[in-house]
Amino acid sequence: MTTLTKEADVPAPREVDGKDAFLSVRDLYVHFDTEDGTVKAVDGLSFDVERGRTLGIVGESGSGKSVTNLSILGLHNPRTTSVSGKILLDGQELTGAREKTLETLRGNKMAMIFQDALTALSPYYTIGRQIAEPYRKHMGVSKREAHLRAVEMLDKVGIPNARTRVNDYPHQFSGGMRQRAMIAMALVCNPDLLIADEPTTALDVTVQAQILDLLKDLQQEFGSAIIFITHDLGVIANVADDILVMYGGRAVERGTVTEVLRSPQHPYTWGLLSSMPRLTGDVNEELTPIHGTPPSLLSPPPGCAFHPRCGFADEVAGTSCATDRPLLPAGRGAACHLTAEQRRTLFNEQIKPRLS
Amino acid sequence: MSDDLTLAGRSGAEPPRSRPARTGEPLLRAENLTKHFPIMGGFPFKRKVGEVQAVSGIDLDVHPGESFGLVGESGCGKSTTGRLLTRLLEPTDGKITYAGRDITHAGRKELAPIRSEIQMIFQDPYSSLNPRQTVGAIIGGPMEVNRINPPGGREKRIRELLETVGLNPEHYNRFPHEFSGGQRQRIGVARALALEPKLIVADEPVSALDVSIQAQVVNLLQKVQREMGIAFVFIAHDLAIVRHFSERVAVMYLGKVVEVGDREAIYNRPRHPYTHALLSAVPEAVLTEDTGGRGEAKERIRLAGDVPSPINPPSGCRFRTRCWKAQDKCATTEPPLVQIAGNTAGHLTACHFPEDPTTAARGEDIVMDKALREMEDAAPADDTAKTA
Numbered sequence: 001m002t003t004l005t006k007e008a009d010v011p012a013p014r015e016v017d018g019k020d021a022f023l024s025v026r027d028l029y030v031h032f033d034t035e036d037g038t039v040k041a042v043d044g045l046s047f048d049v050e051r052g053r054t055l056g057i058v059g060e061s062g063s064g065k066s067v068t069n070l071s072i073l074g075l076h077n078p079r080t081t082s083v084s085g086k087i088l089l090d091g092q093e094l095t096g097a098r099e100k101t102l103e104t105l106r107g108n109k110m111a112m113i114f115q116d117a118l119t120a121l122s123p124y125y126t127i128g129r130q131i132a133e134p135y136r137k138h139m140g141v142s143k144r145e146a147h148l149r150a151v152e153m154l155d156k157v158g159i160p161n162a163r164t165r166v167n168d169y170p171h172q173f174s175g176g177m178r179q180r181a182m183i184a185m186a187l188v189c190n191p192d193l194l195i196a197d198e199p200t201t202a203l204d205v206t207v208q209a210q211i212l213d214l215l216k217d218l219q220q221e222f223g224s225a226i227i228f229i230t231h232d233l234g235v236i237a238n239v240a241d242d243i244l245v246m247y248g249g250r251a252v253e254r255g256t257v258t259e260v261l262r263s264p265q266h267p268y269t270w271g272l273l274s275s276m277p278r279l280t281g282d283v284n285e286e287l288t289p290i291h292g293t294p295p296s297l298l299s300p301p302p303g304c305a306f307h308p309r310c311g312f313a314d315e316v317a318g319t320s321c322a323t324d325r326p327l328l329p330a331g332r333g334a335a336c337h338l339t340a341e342q343r344r345t346l347f348n349e350q351i352k353p354r355l356s
Numbered sequence: 357m358s359d360d361l362t363l364a365g366r367s368g369a370e371p372p373r374s375r376p377a378r379t380g381e382p383l384l385r386a387e388n389l390t391k392h393f394p395i396m397g398g399f400p401f402k403r404k405v406g407e408v409q410a411v412s413g414i415d416l417d418v419h420p421g422e423s424f425g426l427v428g429e430s431g432c433g434k435s436t437t438g439r440l441l442t443r444l445l446e447p448t449d450g451k452i453t454y455a456g457r458d459i460t461h462a463g464r465k466e467l468a469p470i471r472s473e474i475q476m477i478f479q480d481p482y483s484s485l486n487p488r489q490t491v492g493a494i495i496g497g498p499m500e501v502n503r504i505n506p507p508g509g510r511e512k513r514i515r516e517l518l519e520t521v522g523l524n525p526e527h528y529n530r531f532p533h534e535f536s537g538g539q540r541q542r543i544g545v546a547r548a549l550a551l552e553p554k555l556i557v558a559d560e561p562v563s564a565l566d567v568s569i570q571a572q573v574v575n576l577l578q579k580v581q582r583e584m585g586i587a588f589v590f591i592a593h594d595l596a597i598v599r600h601f602s603e604r605v606a607v608m609y610l611g612k613v614v615e616v617g618d619r620e621a622i623y624n625r626p627r628h629p630y631t632h633a634l635l636s637a638v639p640e641a642v643l644t645e646d647t648g649g650r651g652e653a654k655e656r657i658r659l660a661g662d663v664p665s666p667i668n669p670p671s672g673c674r675f676r677t678r679c680w681k682a683q684d685k686c687a688t689t690e691p692p693l694v695q696i697a698g699n700t701a702g703h704l705t706a707c708h709f710p711e712d713p714t715t716a717a718r719g720e721d722i723v724m725d726k727a728l729r730e731m732e733d734a735a736p737a738d739d740t741a742k743t744a
Contacts, residue, residue, distance in 0.1 A: 060566040158727025160661075174662040175430075204429035204593065206659045209637035210725050213658060217731040231567050234639035261641055275571035277600035279623065279638055286578070287600065289571035293536045 021048035021088075022225045023072070023193055028085035028095075030064070030071050039297045041067040043249040045085075046328075049242075051192065054219065054226040056240030056257070058233055058272070060294050064249040065229045069195045071095075072227075073112055074102040089193065107134035111186035115198040117178035121170040127154070128166035131185045138189050153184035157214060176207035180214070187218060194219075195227045200235060212239055233272060237261055245269050248295045248305030253334040265334035265343050267310045270351045288354060304337065315342055382417040383455060383555055383587050384441060384474075389414050390449035391436050395667065409666045410436040412611040413450065415693065418555065423581050423588040425602025425619075427595055427634070431663055433611040434591045438557045441589060442476050443467055455554075472502050475548035477577075479560035481540035485532040491518070491543055492528040498550045517546040521576060538569035545576060549584070556580075557589045562597065574601060595638050599623050604702075607631050610674040611666055613693060617703030625713035627696060627705040630675045633657040635715055655717050660724035673708065680722050681709045 030042040042064040049055045057065045070076055071083050074094060087094040089110060094102070111134075114120035121130060131153055132146035141149070147166070154162035157180040170178055179199060186194055196215065200208040216239060219226055228239050236243055236257070243260040245253040245268065253266040264270055271290035292309040295301055307313045307321040316337040328335035336343065390413050397405040411433040418424045418441075426434045439445045441452065443459055452460045454470055462470070475498075478484035485494055495514045499506070506513040515525035521542040532540055541561060548556050561577065562570040574597060581588050581601075590601050598605055599619055606616040607630065615628040626632055636657040659678045664670055670677045676686040685708050693706040698713060723729045 060568060156727060158660075158725055160726070176662045204663070205595070205637040205639075206429065206633055207662055208639070210658055210660070210728065212639070213728050214725075214731075217728060221731065232639065233567075233641035237641045238639045271568060273641060275568055276641065277571075277574070277596040278642060279596050279599060279635065279640060280642070281596075281600070283600055283619065287571035287575055289575060290568035293538065293569070294566065 022051045022090055023049040023227075024086070024088045025068070025072070026086040026088075028068065028071065028087065029083070030067050030076070031082045033080055033082070034298075037298045040249050040300060041297055042071070043300070045246075045249075045251055047244050047251065047254070049193070049225045049227060051225050052219070052223045053241045054228055054239055056236035056243045057227060057229045057246060058231065058236055058243060059246035060231055062248075062294050062297060063246040064297075065246050066197050068246075069112070069197055069227060069229060072193075072195065073106055073110060074099075104138070107186075107191070108138040108189045109191055110193040110195065111189070111191040113179075113182050113186045113194065113196040113199045115201055117175070117182045117202075118170060120182060121178060123170055126167050126169055127173065127181050131166075131181065131188055134185070135188045149188060150184070153188050154181065156218075157181070157184045157187075158210075159184075175203055176210065179203060179207075179211055183211070183214065183218070187222065187224075190222055190224075192224055193227070194224045195229070197229045198231070199228075201230065201232070208235070215239065233261070233276065245272075248300050249297055250305060250335065251328050252306065252336070254328060255332040259332055263344075263347065264351075265340075265347070266306075266336050267312050267338075268306050269334070270347065271309075271311075274351060274354045285354070304335070312338060312346060315346070380419075381456060383420045383422075384416075384418040384589075385453045386414060386416040386437075386441065386450065387453075388450040389416070389437070389440055389447055389452065391433075391440055391445060392448045406667055409611050409669055411440065411447075412669070414606075414608070414611075414613045416441075416606065416613070416616075418587050418589055420554065421581075421585040421587055422604065423590060423602045425598035425605040426589060426591045426608060427593065427598045427605060428608035429593060429634075429663055431610075431666060432608040433666070434593075434608050435559050437608070438476070438559045438589060438591050442474050442557050443470075444476070468502075472498065472504075472551040473554045475551065475553040475556050477541075477544050477548050477556060477558040477561045480564055481537050481544055482532075482564075484544055485540055487532055490529050490531055491523075491535075494532070494543060495546045495550055498547060502551060504551065513550075514546075517549055520549065520580075521546045522572075536569075537565050538572055541565060541573050542576065545573075545580065549580065549586075552584075553586060555587045555589070557591070559591045560593070561590075563592065563594065570597070577601065595623075595634060596640075607634065610663060610669055612674055612706065614675065614707070615703075615705045616693070617705075618700070621700055621703040624715065625699075625703070626715065627699065627703075627710035627713055628675075628707045629679050629681055629709075629711055632711050632715065633659050633678075655715055656721040656723075658721070658723045658725050658728055660726065673706070678724065680724060681711075683709065 026046045028042055028045045032039040032041060045068060059065045072087055076083065083095055085095060128147060128150040131150040135149050136146040151162050151166050154166055159165050159177055159180055173181060200211050203211060230236055240257050242256050244251050245266060247268050253260060253269050264273060274288040275290055277287060290309055295305050301308050303322045303324055304326050313321040320337050326335040326337050389411055391411040392407040392409050394404045395406040395408060396402040426437060428434045440447050447460055451458060459467065459470060492514050495517055496510050499510050515528060518525045523539060523542050562573050565573060578601060580586060590598060592598050603619055605619055605622045606613045609630050615622060615626065615631045622631060626635060636655045661678060664677055672688050672690050673686040676682040691706045691708045693704045695703060696705050696710055723732060
C-alpha cells in the first residue's frame with residue numbers, strides 16, 4: 001500500500017544556505033511487507049541535491065541506498081511496498097504521485113543508470129532503438145530524428161563507429177561499451193536528475209576510470225544533479241561533491257567530500273575508512289575491520305543501528321546508544337551520541353594515525 | 357548468528373614481516389604455462405573453429421612461505437592460471453613443477469598426494485560450500501578423502517580449525533545457509549587448512565564480501581599465511597588488497613605476465629605502461645593535503661576501450677592496441693619478460709619502451725579515450741574550478 005502524504009501547504013524545504021535544492025527528500029520511509037515481517041529498508045531519511053552537484057551515497061549492501069533511489073523514480077511495486085515521506089523534485093511531490101505523472105518524468109526529467117548493463121538493456125532490441133525510445137516518447141520527434149539523436153549520444157559517450165554500432169544488439173557490446181550505452185540512454189533527454197546506482201562496480205578499474213571521468217565531464221556539459229550510489233569510498237572521493245553515509249536504512253553522516261573524508265565524525269565512517277587498504281598505506285599495519293555483520297532490517301537493533309558493532313559505544317555515558325536513536329543534524333554532521341568534542345579527540349588520537 | 361567475528365586467538369606479539377631471502381628451490385614453478393580453450397562450432401559435426409588463448413606462456417615461481425599476488429582485469433587469465441597451478445585444469449603447453457616433481461600432465465593417482473598439499477579458496481562463498489553438508493562434514497571432507505586421522509579424532513581437529521578461523525566450535529553441526537558471507541568464507545578457509553597444506557591458491561577470496569567484512573577475511577588469511585608459513589597465490593583484481601597481502605606481485609594482461617617484481621617495485625617503480633595505467637586508475641579515498649581537493653599528485657592515465665578478445669589477441673605486444681607508446685616494433689616483436697636496465701633484481705618487465713619508474717603526476721595527463729579527450733579539450737581545467 002502506498003501511503004499518500006497530504007500535500008502540505010508549507011513551501012518546499014530550502015537548503016540551509018539558502019540555495020534551492022533541486023531534489024529534496026524528507027523523512028522517507030520505505031517498508032516492505034514480507035512473510036517474515038516488515039523489512040524497514042529505509043527508515044527516516046532526508047537529503048537534498050542541488051543542480052550541477054553530485055551527491056555520493058555510500059553504504060554496504062542492505063543499507064538502503066538502492067531502495068531510496070528506486071523510490072525516487074517510483075519503481076517499487078505499490079502492492080508490497082509502503083513509501084511515506086516527501087520526495088520533492090523541483091517542487092513536485094513524487095510520493096504517491098500517479099503513475100502517469102511519473103511516466104512523464106522518468107527518462108525525461110530524471111533518469112537512472114543501473115549497475116548491470118547487460119540485464120538492464122533488453123536483449124531483444126538494438127542499442128539504438130533503446131536509446132531512441134525515451135527521446136521519441138518525451139520529445140515527440142520522428143523515428144529518424146530519434147535515430148540520429150541516438151547516434152549523436154553514442155558518439156558523445158565515446159563509442160567508436162557510432163553510426164554502425166547503433167544497430168548492434170547489447171550482446172555485441174563489451175562491458176564498458178554497454179555501460180556507456182546505458183549512460184547515453186539515461187542522458188538522451190538531458191535529465192535534470194541522474195541517479196547512478198553502482199554504475200562501475202561490475203567494470204574493470206581502467207574502464208571504471210574512463211566511465212567516472214565521462215560522467216564528470218557530461219555533468220559539466222549538461223549541468224544535471226547526480227546521485228551516485230556506491231560502496232566504494234575511493235570512487236566517491238573521485239566523483240562526489242557531497243557525501244551521505246548510510247547504515248541500516250538510515251543516514252549516519254553527511255557533509256562535503258572533503259569534510260567527510262578529511263574529518264569523518266561517525267564511528268561507522270571511521271570503520272569503513274580504516275578497513276580499506278590503500279595504495280600508499282603501511283603494509284605491515286594490519287587492517288582494522290569493523291566487527292560483526294551488518295544488521296538485519298527485519299529487526300534492526302534498537303537505538304543506534306550501529307551500536308552492536310561500534311567500538312566507541314562505551315564512551316557514551318548511560319545506555320543511550322542502545323535505547324535512543326541519534327539524530328542526524330541538518331547540514332554537516334553525524335548521527336552519533338558521542339559529543340562533538342569526544343569525536344574530535346577520538347578521531348585525532350585513534351583513527352587518524354591509522355589512515356595516514 | 358551475531359557472533360563476534362574478530363580473530364580468535366590472535367597472538368599478542370606480531371612477528372615482523374621479515375622473510376628469509378628467496379633462495380633455493382621454489383615450491384611451485386610454472387614455465388611457459390599455456391592454456392587454450394577450444395571453441396567448438398559448425399554443423400552438423402562440431403569441430404574446433406578457434407581457441408580462447410586464456411593463458412599464453414607465463415613463467416612463475418612461488419617459494420615456500422611466500423605470498424605471491426596475481427593482479428589483472430577480468431579476462432586476463434588470472435583465474436585460469438590459479439586453476440592450472442592447482443591442476444584443476446590441464447595445461448595445453450608448458451610445465452608445472454611442484455617441489456621438484458613434474459605435475460604438468462600427472463594423472464589422478466599421481467596427483468592425489470599433491471592435492472592435499474595444494475589447496476584452493478574460492479571466490480563465491482555461496483556456491484563453493486555444499487548446502488546439504490554440515491560445517492563439520494565440509495571441513496572434515498578433505499581428511500576423509502585422504503584418510504587422515506589426526507590425534508584426538510577428526511572432530512577435535514575440526515573444532516580447532518573453526519576456532520582458528522574465528523568461528524564458534526559449537527557451530528560444528530550447522531549448515532552453510534546459517535552463516536553470513538564472511539563467515540562462509542571462513543569455513544572455506546578452514547577447509548583449505550584442514551590438511552595443513554604448503555600452498556593455498558586464493559582466487560578472489562574477498563571480492564564477494566561487503567567492504568567492512570573484507571578486512572576481517574584479509575586479516576585472517578594474513579594471520580594464516582604468517583603463522584603457519586603457508587605459501588599463498590593471491591588472485592585479485594583489487595590492487596590495494598593485493599599490495600597489502602603480497603610480497604611479490606605479477607601483473608597480467610590478456611594471458612601474459614607483463615610485469616613481475618617485489619611489491620615495492622611494482623607499486624612504486626612500475627615500468628610497464630599497463631601497470632602505470634592500472635595504478636593510476638585506482639580510485640583512492642585519500643585527499644592529498646597540498647591540493648586541498650581531489651586532483652592528487654598522482655599520474656592520470658585513461659585508456660580507451662576494453663581489453664581485446666583473447667580469441668584473437670593483437671600481434672606482438674598484446675597491450676599495444678591501448679598503449680600510448682606503441683610503435684611499429686610493438687606490433688611485430690613480442691617483448692620478452694626481462695629485467696630491463698634500471699630495475700632491481702627480480703623485477704621483470706615485458707616492454708620495448710618502458711616508462712619511468714615513478715607514479716608521480718606527469719606534466720600532461722594521458723587520455724586515450726576519444727570522448728573524454730574531446731570534452732576535456734572543450735572545457736579545460738574544469739576540475740579545479742569545480743572544487744574551488
